[in-house]
Amino acid sequence: MRKVLLALLVLLAVGVVAADRIGVRVAEDKIGEQVAAQYNLQQPPDVTIHGFPFITQALGGDYDHIEVTIDDWTQRGVTVTGVKVDMRGVSAPLSEVTQGSAANVTARTATASAVIPYDVIKKEAPKQVKKIGPKGDNLEVDFESTFLGRPLSSTAIVQVKSTARGIAISPISVSSGGGPAVPLALVKRQLTWTVPMADLPLGSRISILEPTPDGLRVGATAENVRLNDLQQRQK
Known part of the structure; x- marks a missing residue:
């Protein structure tokens, strides 16, 4: 039993x-x-x-x-x-x-x-931008421009910041690889843009930004x- x-x-x-x-x-x-x-x-x-x-x-x-x-x-x-x-x-x-x-x-x-893939970020960038990748807490951007009448390939370190309009991207330093020094103020005017992604599903405003090899990881x-x-x- x-x-x-x-x-x-x-x-x-x-x-x-x-x-x-x-x-x-x-x-x-x-x-x-x-x-x-x-x-x-x-x-x-x-x-x-x-x-x-x-x-x-x-x-x-x-x-x-x-x-x-x-x-x-x-x-x-x-x-x-x-x-x-x-x-x-x-x-x-x-x-x-x-x-x-x-x-x-x-x-x-x-x-x-x-994750916002870097090609998506590049799509919103000025046409001079050729490549985007991670660089510590920031991003590294390869771009082409004209300075003093000469074509110039440069690299800028840009910071990312969450705003009400989206993710704001702006240069904080620039290197011309041995060419003439390009003023940072000039680069900021040419290389500042916003990715129009301010929120994530369920009404949450983006507050965390983390560059990764696959793209910019965002959290809220x-x-x-x-x-x-x-x-x-x-x-």
Whole structure:
């Protein structure tokens, strides 16, 4: 009899786990649909709800940690890659999730990150710019110009800064590789531009900028985010 009871308990546990995993998949799909609709995405993002068991979180409507992977995302004509949103302290009533509504879905914090490829940054740059790459906390820019009537190839170190209009890029030093010294003030007038990417998904303003070999990694954190109140970004 003891073996029979043990077998029944194992079967019950397996059934509960299976039901739990089915439930979490349904909830992840619903949240993905909400985010896709909010940001006019061509396909729903990948959503992962952490924590076990899921059913206790679902019944309470409170989730400790939800990750959303959007991959590519476009804002104001600028496409970034590897977009991820890490939401903590998510409140999503079960009735809202099952009905596909975002009216009362909120997150205590939403931390987003993405990479702006250097070719995307170059696309927004003045035409003199030929190459962009990382240089410590700044970027290194190879560019061509005319100085004292002569064509000149130079390299500038530019800083990146987040502003309300986007990511501002401006030279802080310049080297002409043995040619005539080009005044920094002149280079600033020719080589200052803005990449029109100020926010990341879930309404967060970019505040972290980190040059990497693959591109400029940007990050942002928003607090007390309500999905239903977010403004849909134009592509």
